[in-house]
Amino acid sequence: MRLNRKIDIGILVFLAVFPLVFSAYRTELMGKTLVFILFAISLDLIWGYAGLMSFGHAVLFGIGGYIMGLARACADGVPDFMQRYGVTEVPAFIAPLQSPGLAFALGILIPGAVAAVLGFFIFFSRVRGVFFSLITLALAYVVSTFISNQQQYTNGYNGIGGLGRVLWGVKFDLTQLYYITLALAALVFVLCVRLTGSRFGKTLRSIRENEMRLTFLGYDPAFFKVAVFTFSGMIAGLAGVLYIPMNQFISPNEAGITLSTVVLVWLAVGGRGNLTGAVCGTMIVYWAQLLLSERISNAWTLILGVVIICVVFFLPQGVVGKLLDIVYHRQMREVLSSNDPS
Amino acid sequence: MVIGPNGAGKTTLMDLITGKTRPTRGRVYFDGHNITGLAPSKISAKYRIGRKFQGPNLFENISVRENIEIALHGHSTVLRTLTYRRDADAEARIGGILEQIGLAGKSEMNAAALSHGERQWLEIGMVIAQEPKLLILDEPTAGMTVAETAKTGEMIRALKERHTIIVVEHDMAFVRQVAENVTVLHQGEIIKEGLFSEVEKDPEVIRVYLQDF
Numbered sequence: 001m002r003l004n005r006k007i008d009i010g011i012l013v014f015l016a017v018f019p020l021v022f023s024a025y026r027t028e029l030m031g032k033t034l035v036f037i038l039f040a041i042s043l044d045l046i047w048g049y050a051g052l053m054s055f056g057h058a059v060l061f062g063i064g065g066y067i068m069g070l071a072r073a074c075a076d077g078v079p080d081f082m083q084r085y086g087v088t089e090v091p092a093f094i095a096p097l098q099s100p101g102l103a104f105a106l107g108i109l110i111p112g113a114v115a116a117v118l119g120f121f122i123f124f125s126r127v128r129g130v131f132f133s134l135i136t137l138a139l140a141y142v143v144s145t146f147i148s149n150q151q152q153y154t155n156g157y158n159g160i161g162g163l164g165r166v167l168w169g170v171k172f173d174l175t176q177l178y179y180i181t182l183a184l185a186a187l188v189f190v191l192c193v194r195l196t197g198s199r200f201g202k203t204l205r206s207i208r209e210n211e212m213r214l215t216f217l218g219y220d221p222a223f224f225k226v227a228v229f230t231f232s233g234m235i236a237g238l239a240g241v242l243y244i245p246m247n248q249f250i251s252p253n254e255a256g257i258t259l260s261t262v263v264l265v266w267l268a269v270g271g272r273g274n275l276t277g278a279v280c281g282t283m284i285v286y287w288a289q290l291l292l293s294e295r296i297s298n299a300w301t302l303i304l305g306v307v308i309i310c311v312v313f314f315l316p317q318g319v320v321g322k323l324l325d326i327v328y329h330r331q332m333r334e335v336l337s338s339n340d341p342s
Numbered sequence: 343m344v345i346g347p348n349g350a351g352k353t354t355l356m357d358l359i360t361g362k363t364r365p366t367r368g369r370v371y372f373d374g375h376n377i378t379g380l381a382p383s384k385i386s387a388k389y390r391i392g393r394k395f396q397g398p399n400l401f402e403n404i405s406v407r408e409n410i411e412i413a414l415h416g417h418s419t420v421l422r423t424l425t426y427r428r429d430a431d432a433e434a435r436i437g438g439i440l441e442q443i444g445l446a447g448k449s450e451m452n453a454a455a456l457s458h459g460e461r462q463w464l465e466i467g468m469v470i471a472q473e474p475k476l477l478i479l480d481e482p483t484a485g486m487t488v489a490e491t492a493k494t495g496e497m498i499r500a501l502k503e504r505h506t507i508i509v510v511e512h513d514m515a516f517v518r519q520v521a522e523n524v525t526v527l528h529q530g531e532i533i534k535e536g537l538f539s540e541v542e543k544d545p546e547v548i549r550v551y552l553q554d555f
């Protein structure tokens with residue numbers, strides 16, 4: 001078994017016993033971490049495997065989140081903030097979301113569809129490299145501004161709050177919700193391990209390594225990029241959906257540049273292209289931030305910033321990437337010495 | 343075998359055949375099909391033309407085995423990559439190619455860790471895995487030692503049994519070793535075609551090209 005699969009199992013055990021050991025407050029924070037892990041995995045698929053660095057991935061998270069958020073806000077009629085803007089009945093485009101199952105499904109499918117359409121236009125028009133990053137960056141700005149401006153439906157910058165721990169129309173307590181989120185995250189993780197280990201995953205890595213070469217082997221990379229971007233969008237959407245019952249609040253920050261850049265840092269620290277790095281990076285940076293800010297009121301951003309710069313500078317492949325590198329080099333030394341007859 | 347001085351248009355000719363460059367005039371026919379200006383992916387997947395580039399062109403941070411595996415013919419659509427399993431048949435094909443190119447002992451290494459000559463062989467192996475009808479090798483011996491060049495010659499001779507091969511080459515000893523028909527290009531024009539023994543005596547060919555050797 002590869003080293004990172006052992007780490008995965010260790011982390012899963014740790015996450016499974018976490019609510020039994022720690023307080024409800026800590027459990028809620030770890031529950032949010034689970035949601036962010038899902039989100040980081042979705043970015044790892046496109047950035048770590050296919051080499052597509054998105055600066056606006058939170059857009060897909062935010063769309064999932066706002067679909068779920070609006071569904072919850074309008075579950076019992078027109079919410080207060082809409083009434084303040086003179087909205088007297090639930091708008092037609094929100095009405096279908098009053099069915100909890102449909103809201104859940106659309107929270108995954110619509111981000112997937114948005115990613116598919118975007119991907120279609122971007123990848124078939126041969127947009128590459130930094131231009132993909134710039135387009136996604138602009139998109140993050142556009143979408144978060146749009147959400148802020150639609151105050152009568154989204155409550156603008158203030159966000160939508162008081163959403164309750166409700167999923168699929170059922171009210172859960174924190175522990176139940178934690179384990180549901182953990183189960184879904186684990187399921188998606190296993191799915192992604194299978195997908196990235198398949199020939200499809202190898203093709204994605206080949207796109208990252210040498211896209212031009214791949215076309216001369218009979219592949220059309222654009223189809224693969226659209227496919228993985230769509231799948232990634234669905235996972236990001238799912239993360240957004242699950243964020244609502246866990247956090248009970250959503251604001252335009254969660255659909256914009258803030259979350260988009262933070263998730264890039266998580267992946268850079270943990271390591272790209274092995275999925276375990278996405279999990280570890282999210283846990284390390286998110287919890288470092290929480291624990292530092294509890295202890296040091298002001299200087300924590302400075303400390304965290306310096307640590308992150310050091311990690312990226314000295315471990316460009318990330319923490320987990322570095323571990324895997326060490327294992328790889330040790331194995332290769334053995335191979336070489338066994339090939340050598342002397 | 344295509345030879346000619348620098349700038350003769352050898353690589354451009356290969357670019358036109360494989361779809362990397364679209365011609366401004368003229369057409370490219372292969373096996374009776376007009377393949378002019380088609381996408382490279384279509385030319386390689388449908389018309390089965392495989393190409394080894396000048397200077398190794400590989401997937402660096404992927405193992406040698408996976409480099410070959412990615413190139414295996416017939417699994418290049420999204421759906422096929424999802425349903426593909428590394429079964430005994432695929433395993434045998436990959437293993438056979440690794441033996442053929444002499445890299446079986448280094449199959450789990452990343453391509454980036456190979457020597458220059460080994461990288462050239464790996465790319466030849468990838469092209470073999472495509473099971474092409476036409477195999478294009480652009481300077482397969484560039485940067486190789488004498489021993490490596492001779493080994494490459496053996497590889498290509500073995501491939502000649504089952505494939506049509508076009509080789510672009512500069513190394514005359516190598517050309518003598520493997521060539522049957524030789525085409526000499528100069529400034530985009532064919533100046534001589536025929537057996538190497540005839541071509542190397544042609545005064546025009548000697549004037550533009552061979553006098554350096």
